[in-house]
Amino acid sequence: MEYVQSDKIKEACGVFGMYDLDGGPVASSICQGLSALQHRGQESCGIAVSDTSGPKGNMDCHKGMGLVGEVFKEMELHQLSGNLGIGHVRYSTTGASSLQNAQPLVMNYIKGTLALAHNGNLVNTEKLRQILEQAGALFHTDTDSEIIAYCIARERVHTKTVEEAVLNTARIIRGAYALVIASPRKLIALRDPLGLKPLCLGRRGNAYVIASEDCALRSVGASFLRDVRPGELITITEEGIFSDTSLCQEKEAHCIFEYIYFARLDSTLDQVNIYDARIRAGAALATSYPAEADLVCGVPDSGIPAAKGYSEASGIPFGFAFYKNSYVGRTFIKPTQKERENSVRLKLSVLESVVRGKRLVLVDDSIVRGTTIANLIHMLREAGAKSVHVRISSPPFLYPCYFGTDIPSNRQLIASDHTPEDICAMIGADSLGYMKLEDLPSMVGELPLCRACFDGHYPMEI
Secondary structure, eight states, X not given: OOBOOOSSOOOOEEEEEEEEXXXXXXXXXXXXXXXXXXXXXXXXXXXXXXXXXXXXXXEEEEEEESOHHHHOOHHHHHHOOOSEEEEEEEXXXXXXXXXXXXXXXXXXXXXXXXXXXXXXXXXXXXXXHHHHHHTTOXXXXXXXXXXXXXXXXXXXXXXXXXXXXXXXXXXXXXXXXXXXXXXXXXXXXXXXXXXXXXXXXXXXXXXXXXXXXHHHHHHTTOEEEEEXXXXXXXXXXXXEEEXXXXXXXXXXXXXXXXXXXXXXXXXXXXXXXHHHHHXXXXXXXXXXXXXXXXXXXXXXXXXXXXXXXXXXXXXXXXXXXXXXXXXXXXXXXXXXHHHHHHHHHHHEEEOHHHHXXXXXEEEESXXXXXXXXXXXXXXXXXXXXXXXXXXXXXXXXXXXXXXXXXXXXXXXXXXXXXXXXHHHHHHTOSEEXXXXXXXXXXXXXXXXXXXXXXXXXXXXXX
């Protein structure tokens, strides 16, 4: 038995933190924020809260497998009483999909209690785990997030504040991370120096909010203040908000796939609006790979904005070729390849009256294995489409990602050992065009990017 493998890249996680300086409860708001970040992870979720006026070290936590709305009902939220807390939604890249790996991680150690939620992936995990195990550490999970928590606890023994311990830890961990950390009296946020993972700061009245995306701020009625700078550590206490930029550096490398696919359409990351970026990607595709067609359509949901951009730039009408069934369960266990292919038909059905007799441009954000797009092309032809020209709003995936995207091996990437012409024939398209590497700045302007999955140039030593 194996789980259905989507032909989509998955994000690692989403994080959320809130500190109400007036003492109001935050669990319900954190739950709302996590729901807004649900697209970043659907395997597990959790919330940890602390009452800053209560006994020091007292922290309540609830975690579970599944979606936010499944794990957190009214009773669970009522039991989480506190005005400071953090939350997490998870998609596993390091560590198995299991309850023991769900976050936030809550740790009791010699200096008190610490809760941590992490989005990203470290590249020196094994080395740090070996050092910690030799020092007597006992691990309860197989995630790199627990290694970060252990490093902070170890450093805290020798520092005056938890912020110092976090900064010392940041100097020894390498990779991608956006962290929210709760101690009994402080909310701390830290973004990796390259800015690989997004993180932003907001405010609602006298409460501060940290989130992976600004759409989560709006979901709780908070106003966006600013993005957390790459390398910046923010500490929120009852005295207010404090910033440490000692880890900030000139070199940055923001993950390009946040703009192509990961982030929600109504978010803005590092001053780049996601919807506008995807419209521009489609327009660039239309310039580089024009097609003789009657209709431009996108693969729901992620391909639709780029399809709109292609339509606007090419002058070919935009339309919907598929109906998406939003009520299909998120997880299917399919024992055979045939059943896995059939699951695509459960989620998407063709609007035959729209595509019959038409020459189509079909736009999607990526091709990983090629199975899903091949099935969709077959469905369109069955419905009477005369031709299907595929356009992809990202360059071909050629190299694995080590920073929290589930591209662990070249063997999973159809483009790593096939030319675009090969892939075009394999998926049954009439033509195939990928976004050109040199066109990526048209999406995000001057924002420095990590695009190692496309060109193999990693922003740090792996």
